[in-house]
Amino acid sequence: MSIGRGTDQKFQGDFRVTNMDNITEEKEIKDHYKSDSKWIYALLVVLLILTAIAFHRDATPQWEQYQAQFRQILTQKFGKKAADSFSYGVKQIWIKDVNKIDRCTTCHIGIDIPKLSGEDVPLVFRAHPNPELIKEHPFNKFGCTYCHGGKGYALTVKEAHFSKPAGWEDIFLSERLAKRYGFPDYKNLPLVEMNCNTCHLREKEVAGLTYINKAKKLFTEKMCTCCHTFYQYKADVGPDLTYEGDKPNDLYDFSNITNWGVLPPSVFSWHFLHFKAPYLVTPLSLMPNFNFKDQEIRSLAMLVLSFKNIPERFVVKPDPKNVFQPECVGSVPAAPGSFTRAGVGSGVKNTKM
Amino acid sequence: MRKTIKSLWLKLTWAFNPDTIKEAYRARIKNFFLHWFPPKVTKRSFSWSYSFWLGTISAVLFLITLVTGVALMFIYIPSIRQAYWSIEDIEFITHYGWLLRYSHRWAGHLMVVVVFLHMMRVFYTASYRETPGRDSHRYVNWVVGVILLLATLFLAFTGYLLPWDQLSMWAVTVATAIGRTTPVIGETLYRMLVGGTTIDQATLIRFYTFHCIAVPVVVILLISYHLWRIRKDGGLASTVHHDVPLDESISEAEDTSRVLAVPAVPRRIFLVTIATWVVVLVATLLFRAPLLEPATQAWTPNPAKAPWYFLWLQELISYTTIKIGHFVINGGFVGGVFVPAVLFIALAVWPSIDNSPNDSTGIWFHRTRLWQNVLFTVICLTIVFQILFSYYCRGPYWHVYWPWNRPEIPGRF
Numbered sequence: 001m002s003i004g005r006g007t008d009q010k011f012q013g014d015f016r017v018t019n020m021d022n023i024t025e026e027k028e029i030k031d032h033y034k035s036d037s038k039w040i041y042a043l044l045v046v047l048l049i050l051t052a053i054a055f056h057r058d059a060t061p062q063w064e065q066y067q068a069q070f071r072q073i074l075t076q077k078f079g080k081k082a083a084d085s086f087s088y089g090v091k092q093i094w095i096k097d098v099n100k101i102d103r104c105t106t107c108h109i110g111i112d113i114p115k116l117s118g119e120d121v122p123l124v125f126r127a128h129p130n131p132e133l134i135k136e137h138p139f140n141k142f143g144c145t146y147c148h149g150g151k152g153y154a155l156t157v158k159e160a161h162f163s164k165p166a167g168w169e170d171i172f173l174s175e176r177l178a179k180r181y182g183f184p185d186y187k188n189l190p191l192v193e194m195n196c197n198t199c200h201l202r203e204k205e206v207a208g209l210t211y212i213n214k215a216k217k218l219f220t221e222k223m224c225t226c227c228h229t230f231y232q233y234k235a236d237v238g239p240d241l242t243y244e245g246d247k248p249n250d251l252y253d254f255s256n257i258t259n260w261g262v263l264p265p266s267v268f269s270w271h272f273l274h275f276k277a278p279y280l281v282t283p284l285s286l287m288p289n290f291n292f293k294d295q296e297i298r299s300l301a302m303l304v305l306s307f308k309n310i311p312e313r314f315v316v317k318p319d320p321k322n323v324f325q326p327e328c329v330g331s332v333p334a335a336p337g338s339f340t341r342a343g344v345g346s347g348v349k350n351t352k353m
Numbered sequence: 354m355r356k357t358i359k360s361l362w363l364k365l366t367w368a369f370n371p372d373t374i375k376e377a378y379r380a381r382i383k384n385f386f387l388h389w390f391p392p393k394v395t396k397r398s399f400s401w402s403y404s405f406w407l408g409t410i411s412a413v414l415f416l417i418t419l420v421t422g423v424a425l426m427f428i429y430i431p432s433i434r435q436a437y438w439s440i441e442d443i444e445f446i447t448h449y450g451w452l453l454r455y456s457h458r459w460a461g462h463l464m465v466v467v468v469f470l471h472m473m474r475v476f477y478t479a480s481y482r483e484t485p486g487r488d489s490h491r492y493v494n495w496v497v498g499v500i501l502l503l504a505t506l507f508l509a510f511t512g513y514l515l516p517w518d519q520l521s522m523w524a525v526t527v528a529t530a531i532g533r534t535t536p537v538i539g540e541t542l543y544r545m546l547v548g549g550t551t552i553d554q555a556t557l558i559r560f561y562t563f564h565c566i567a568v569p570v571v572v573i574l575l576i577s578y579h580l581w582r583i584r585k586d587g588g589l590a591s592t593v594h595h596d597v598p599l600d601e602s603i604s605e606a607e608d609t610s611r612v613l614a615v616p617a618v619p620r621r622i623f624l625v626t627i628a629t630w631v632v633v634l635v636a637t638l639l640f641r642a643p644l645l646e647p648a649t650q651a652w653t654p655n656p657a658k659a660p661w662y663f664l665w666l667q668e669l670i671s672y673t674t675i676k677i678g679h680f681v682i683n684g685g686f687v688g689g690v691f692v693p694a695v696l697f698i699a700l701a702v703w704p705s706i707d708n709s710p711n712d713s714t715g716i717w718f719h720r721t722r723l724w725q726n727v728l729f730t731v732i733c734l735t736i737v738f739q740i741l742f743s744y745y746c747r748g749p750y751w752h753v754y755w756p757w758n759r760p761e762i763p764g765r766f
Contacts, residue, residue: 032612033399036624043627050634057638058449090446101438103445153441171766191766248652249762265763305765 062156063090066107070125077115090155093143102143102152104160112139133208147195149173170195180264181272183298190302197306198245203318204325214296215303219326222290226328230307233328237286245308256281271301369616381615390614391584397610398589399621403478403717406625407471411505412576413629414464418508419569421457429515431561433554436517437647444644452637459636461509465662468505472498472700476729479722480590481704482714489586492704497579499701504572506662511564513660514557522648523657525560526552531659531666534685551650591715655749655762665739666693671751696732 067088074083092103110116110125112134117127128134137147145152150172154160161172171177173195178186190211197212205213224230227237249267257280263269270281275297278287292300318324368380368387381387397403428447430439443450475481481495514525529552533543548555645654659667666689673692674684699706703725713719718726745756754760 030612031616032396033617033621036617036620040620040624040627043624043631046631047627047634050631050638053638054449054452054634058452099434153438153445155445159445171764173766177766246651249764250652250655252763254763264766267763267765270763 063106064088066124067109069122070109073110073116073121073125093139095141095143095146098146100143100146100152102145103155104144104150104152105139106155107157108144111144145170147192148189149195181268181298182262182294184295190298194245194302194306197303198308198310199314199316201306202315202324204322211299211302212306215299216324216326218292218296218300219303220324223326223328225326227287230326233326235328241304241307243307243309245305253282256283268301268305271304272297275300369619371613371615374613377613377615387615387619389580389584390618391588392614393608393611394588394614394618395591395611397591399612399617404474404589405470406621407467407474409622409625410629411464411467411471412580413626414460414467414633415572415576416626417460417630417633418457418464421453421460422565422569424453425457426565431515431558433517433557433648436515436557440516440518440644451641455637455640455642456633458642459640460633461512462661463633463636465505465509468502472502473729473733476703477726478590478715478717479707479709479713479719480715482590482707482711484587484590484714485592485711487587490582491586491590494579494582494586495704496701497575497582499697501572501575501579503697504568504575508564508568508572509662510660511560511568514552514560515564516644517557517648519645519648519654520643522552523654524660525556527657527659527667528663531663531670531685531689534683535690536686539686539690589715592712656747656751658743658747661740661744664743665736668739668743668747 067086071083071086074086086109090103091105091109092101093105094101105111107124110121111128114127114131116125117129117131121127143152144150149170151160151163154163161174173189173191175186175189178189178191181191183190193209193212196206196209200206200209200212204216224241225233225235227235229235229240229242231242247267252267252270254265254270257265257270257273260269260273263272274281274287275290275292277289278285279289367376368384371377371380378392381390381392425443428439428443428450430436440454443454445451447453475495475498481491483489483491510525510528514521529543529547532546533539535542544550546556546559547553548559658664669688669692670684671688672684673682673688675682707722707725709719709721709725713721746753746759748754748759749762
């Protein structure tokens, strides 16, 4: 009886194994490749160590160290009772309206405790320096990252503040960043004004927004809307600026910028250099050189980058006396020594809302 | 009490401590986990330098991805609104979420590498050749292996989309656009896979189902068959027919070429499992899995690169897209579909083309197979080089740069 070529032999072999009565008992059979055991034990030790490292890493998150430190400060300042009422754990602000989650308050716990505003409190736990602002922009409604940028989901210092997004996602508008762009008052986080202006766009002047107010004044004075479309102000000489802040970085032409100078290569720097000398950044540009000062350029770059498309319900309705109306009246005023071409602005009509 | 524990311990471990050959055989047959091992295996099977245990390593890596993957499924949400944020939650909030995610990712990438190396090993040793004097079907197993390689690539590819960040979405956009260029069926296939014309919610849920259910089930079935087949074909391929009947007249000492499978084989598999696990864990602890900003159609990363194991195709496409006047060669089809299809078909049918003598079976770089080994090596090295070149030297606008001064498109600030 043959099952197949060669297989019947195999079958017999297996059969005999189960019918083991005729197998001679042989004491002391050799355990082959027993040296594997040594390696197994060695690797098990390595595995144990690695697991311990993983356990340690998971059991001691960075935020817990901050909260422990915060508890000490509470004990020093307000006594043990106050410290005991503090509960450990991840804290987050959920802004339902935009489905945004900010976990910044996990470490920045003192941010809404006015008593912790002194210089002696470490910066991490210090209360927000501008309580009046917070009165109008409560944390539970605005969170943190809407104004300051950064990664609200993250729970490590590095990830939350300095993760490096390549494109549109909002970067943390830090002191360091403002310093890099040469803001003299970088300690006041001037770049945050950009995010203020996404909602306060329709207002001519907003208390506190030094740069944006100045830029809006320039925007009106220099009659940008004679050449650029901006909401209801229509013009077709230059590009539409209505949502300039939403323009992704891959739509910018960086190829003509050979020397960034002290500035880091970025969209912000592109605008900076463009305002300084438009035809050097875009050679065929009709835009005049207005001979802006550096501070004015910083303001204007911030302004155009704050032109974002946000839901209408977030936009602040301005006081009738305080409406931002950058109308184009008549012709473009020629800046001294500027690069202008005949006819620009003269024939452009604007439609008022 | 002590006696009970001791007898229980002995019961559990007796299979690994047989006193006699009889006991060894009986232990193997009676144990569910051991019964699929043969009674004896060749000493050659234990050689590290012959097989590198690559097949076992692939299986272990698959197991790691399976275990971590199921755990991740409890937290991950396959919706384009929440997928990215659930990954962030896995990373920052969930206990050991980072461990699961990184392990899953590194095990998955390693699996692609190891499965490819396993295929190379089998080719170089001509192990797809039938065993002389035995009713074997190694050719079938080779084809199953090629399908498993494709399945591994597809698993890695479908998993690539799930974090729904800029990296994953655009990599998948590139890779699916490559497949779309296939004549006649390309568009239909693309729409079936993507579920529309753009990468969107329909794509995510399809890729999720493929990644978590459909493909793993197929892979599990194929791996089971692959293992069963190799067991039936007598283990590692060899010129010598080792499968002589078990004869009680041959004592342990006399049988020089074979050893008892239990406990040597399970112990070795355990060793390989732990070693693989250690490697994955070290990678997990040292390197983070990348996560860029949430996916958006609004802007494209420059350059947008396919997943690394498809980069050689993208590279080929950039060479084969040629325009001479009005004459245009469709690089997407030539480099992205035609060349890889030819290569994989050639791979699958190679055992029937290979007409070298039987002596070459199971021997590394046998001299009678010199030319096919050279050809195979050239193709493999080309693929590897293309991948490395594309990964490190391609910068914005697909221009070539040195890896150390490759510029980046400037960001917002």
